[in-house]
Amino acid sequence: MYTPIPANTPAPTAPTSSMTSNSSSASNSNTSGSNTNTRNGRPSGAPSNERVRSGSGISSFLNTFGIRQNNQAVSSSSAAPDQRLFGTTPSNSHMNVVMESANIAALQQEPRLHHPIQMPPSAQFHVHRNYQLPISLSLTAPMSTDQPSQQQSSPQNFEVNNAATIHETLNQRQTNNANNTTTSITSMTPATITRNNTGFMTTGAEGSAVATGNQEMYKNLRHLIYAANQPNGTEILHLDLPTASAEDASNITNVDEVTLKQRKDKHGLFSIRLTPFIDSSSTTNQGLFFEPIIRKAGPGSQLVIGRYTERVRDAISKIPEQYHPVVFKSKVVSRTHGCFKVDSQGNWFIKDVKSSSGTFLNHQRLSPASSLSKDTLLRDGDILQLGMDFRGGTEEIYRCVRMRIELNRSWKLKANSFNKEALHRLQNLQKLTAGVEEEDCSICLCKIKPCQAIFISPCAHSWHFRCVRRLVMLSYPQFVCPNCRSSCDLEASFESSDEEDESDVESEGDQLVDQLSVLMETSKDVESHP
Amino acid sequence: MSGQEGCCVTKRLQNELLQLLSSTTQSIGAFPVDDNDLTYWTGYIMGPQGTPYSDLKFKISLNFPENYPFHPPKVKFVSPMWHPNVDKSGNICLDILKEKWSAVYNVETILLSLQSLLGEPNNRSPLNAVAAELWDKDMEGYKKKVLMCYEEIDDY
Numbered sequence: 001m002y003t004p005i006p007a008n009t010p011a012p013t014a015p016t017s018s019m020t021s022n023s024s025s026a027s028n029s030n031t032s033g034s035n036t037n038t039r040n041g042r043p044s045g046a047p048s049n050e051r052v053r054s055g056s057g058i059s060s061f062l063n064t065f066g067i068r069q070n071n072q073a074v075s076s077s078s079a080a081p082d083q084r085l086f087g088t089t090p091s092n093s094h095m096n097v098v099m100e101s102a103n104i105a106a107l108q109q110e111p112r113l114h115h116p117i118q119m120p121p122s123a124q125f126h127v128h129r130n131y132q133l134p135i136s137l138s139l140t141a142p143m144s145t146d147q148p149s150q151q152q153s154s155p156q157n158f159e160v161n162n163a164a165t166i167h168e169t170l171n172q173r174q175t176n177n178a179n180n181t182t183t184s185i186t187s188m189t190p191a192t193i194t195r196n197n198t199g200f201m202t203t204g205a206e207g208s209a210v211a212t213g214n215q216e217m218y219k220n221l222r223h224l225i226y227a228a229n230q231p232n233g234t235e236i237l238h239l240d241l242p243t244a245s246a247e248d249a250s251n252i253t254n255v256d257e258v259t260l261k262q263r264k265d266k267h268g269l270f271s272i273r274l275t276p277f278i279d280s281s282s283t284t285n286q287g288l289f290f291e292p293i294i295r296k297a298g299p300g301s302q303l304v305i306g307r308y309t310e311r312v313r314d315a316i317s318k319i320p321e322q323y324h325p326v327v328f329k330s331k332v333v334s335r336t337h338g339c340f341k342v343d344s345q346g347n348w349f350i351k352d353v354k355s356s357s358g359t360f361l362n363h364q365r366l367s368p369a370s371s372l373s374k375d376t377l378l379r380d381g382d383i384l385q386l387g388m389d390f391r392g393g394t395e396e397i398y399r400c401v402r403m404r405i406e407l408n409r410s411w412k413l414k415a416n417s418f419n420k421e422a423l424h425r426l427q428n429l430q431k432l433t434a435g436v437e438e439e440d441c442s443i444c445l446c447k448i449k450p451c452q453a454i455f456i457s458p459c460a461h462s463w464h465f466r467c468v469r470r471l472v473m474l475s476y477p478q479f480v481c482p483n484c485r486s487s488c489d490l491e492a493s494f495e496s497s498d499e500e501d502e503s504d505v506e507s508e509g510d511q512l513v514d515q516l517s518v519l520m521e522t523s524k525d526v527e528s529h530p
Numbered sequence: 531m532s533g534q535e536g537c538c539v540t541k542r543l544q545n546e547l548l549q550l551l552s553s554t555t556q557s558i559g560a561f562p563v564d565d566n567d568l569t570y571w572t573g574y575i576m577g578p579q580g581t582p583y584s585d586l587k588f589k590i591s592l593n594f595p596e597n598y599p600f601h602p603p604k605v606k607f608v609s610p611m612w613h614p615n616v617d618k619s620g621n622i623c624l625d626i627l628k629e630k631w632s633a634v635y636n637v638e639t640i641l642l643s644l645q646s647l648l649g650e651p652n653n654r655s656p657l658n659a660v661a662a663e664l665w666d667k668d669m670e671g672y673k674k675k676v677l678m679c680y681e682e683i684d685d686y
Contacts, residue, residue: 442634443599444538445545467538470600471633482632 133227133298135323137315139306139336221336221353223325226298228268233299233344240351242374255345263346263408269296270346272303273406274326277383287385287402288330296322299344305386307333328401332357332387338366341375348407349375350384357387357400380407415450423450426462442483443467457481458488539598543568546637558641560592569594572608575641581649582673586680590644591620592637602631605640612672612679614651614662622647623657 226233255263263270274293295303306312308327316324326340327333334355341349352359352366352373359366359373362383367373378384382405390398426448441448441463448454453465455472461483472479477491547568550560560573571592577583589608595601605627607620615623626635626643656662664672 444542445549445636446541467633474600482634485632 133225133323134230135223135225135319137223137319137325139221139223139304139309139312139315139325139327221304221339222302223304224300224302225323226301228264228298230298230300233301233342236300237302237341237343237349237375239341239343239349239375242376260346265296267296269298270301270342270348270408271296272340272342272348272408274384274403275406277385277402277404287389288328288396288399290328290401290403293326294322295324295326295340297342299342299346301342303340303342304336305333305338305340306336307331309335328386329397330387330399330401331397332390332400334387337386338373340378346408348378348405350378351375355387357390359387360385378405378407381405419450423448426454426456441467457486459484459486539594539596540568542599543594549636550638553638555638555642558638558645560590560637560641569596569598571637573637573641575645575648578645578649582669582676583648586676587682590641592640599633599635602627602635603637603640605644610679610681612658612661612676613648614653614656614658614665615647617657621657623652623655 230236265271272295274295276287276289276292297303304325306325306327308329312325312327334353334357336353337355338350338352338359341351343349350359350361350366352371354370354372356369358369361376361378363385366376384403384405386401386403389400440446442461443463444467446464448462448464454462455465455468456462457479459481461481468482471482472490477489478487479490480487543562547562557576557578558573560571562568563570563572571594573590573592575588575590577586577588579585587609588611591606591608593604595603605622605624607616607622609620611620622644624643624647626632627640651662651665653662653665661672661675664675
């Protein structure tokens, strides 16, 4: 049954679990040569029969709107999260999730109930759209630990947030005890887990944090999105700036509070918008086409630019689109081609990370092939190109990516009084003609809001242009309104066919001619009398 | 299905689902069959009062194409149905599901149209000629035939 979440209920989060490195089982597995650790009399590799709430599809969508499913179809085995997402465990380690609950048996016997259709009309939708930041993920395989450490990592408590980050909490033990839920990480080649200065967990041989200056780290460049309140945003970026000109230096220095506030959106995040750059003067192909990309990030964030692959798709599937890496379906873009960085002042930088086909900012290459570039300051309106056309760019997959960069424009998208007034007038027009004030686009069922492209038919019905475009093109220039089925010619001339109107136009024209002749006569008089 | 197209269909169907869930109409309902596939729904309609179908519940399947809402969904009766405009396989003859389809129709309007079709069949173009004839000549016999064919559903 669906029950509404009361307004005071906190946002649903993933069940927190105590993650401990089980040293004894790890050593056992190493000595015996098998990797089946037993816990509670069951091999850890075997699929557990516990019922786990599915977090995908409709269930999670309904949860967004505060509708909970109490009884739901459940997968027979609980799949471990993709460890590549975290980059905190060696590639050959195993994550075993064990749920110890008193009522598991009862849950197993409970029959599957079908989805009821109705919801009480009194139900209040309570929207939970807050996604836990920071996010850390790698678009490539994690670095292998060539010399595994012999020392065992000590048990620590962690909290898993949205299968995207792992960070320490101190007050987690009580929660875990209450939930009676344990997660054990057993590793064949354990490595010490340490904390670097960004607040993320990293693993490395001998338990040492990866040196920031080391260029090897760029083999496994991490996509890091921090929240708005991330302290030391600029310091954690470790910017490698070129010998800056006076102009650049002035841009990077601290900005005043008003400018900083303008650069941020309502959540305090900076934004970057990438749109395909179409050069009308260019005779060659226009590069890879892509939908406009908007990404948001807090200070100190690093957004990876790369190629779209299956691995990337899996890694980003549970993350909101605004926090995704910037990826393109083009073979000329390297897997980790480069990265955008944003400092605490909202300054954005671009870095080429040893890409083979190069990164060009305003037609200038940032670094030679397969070498690291400096962090270059971006300006609003800059043109960025990733790679060069291969085989003449005849196939779309071999085209370079050209884009125009817009920075921190979130504040400009807010509707001003003119936008609101225009929409209000449109709604009044509909009220006058159709007798109904429509707020929604009847095609996508979403609200028509200010600053959206709208198509208004002669019968005064309106839709988002994006929604109605297909219907417009279907039988152009004829258009049949999907709402009222009235037909019209979109190419009809603006001259009115009504006789009365025509006579009015003629009389107005006559008046204009008369006025013009009077003016000409007076001008002649002026000329004749010096 | 192109990414953009698929996204539009999903968004539209999500909105329709929310609309149906928050609807107060008790006589119709629908829900996606699979958690991860929004394009296949199963629904029900209650027979309208004052008709041979009153207080009977019928199960319906809705299959949405990738170009929905610009093309109509494929709608069929899953429950056995004795009706002039429904054949033995559950196929429905309804203009709004064919040439009269409009992008502004949605699951709710489809179900309501089907509900009204139960009480007002179009006997000029029947799929089940026997049912059409019986509707015009012998309403009592028609009611008996409806109840004979009816199978109770307990899915909802």
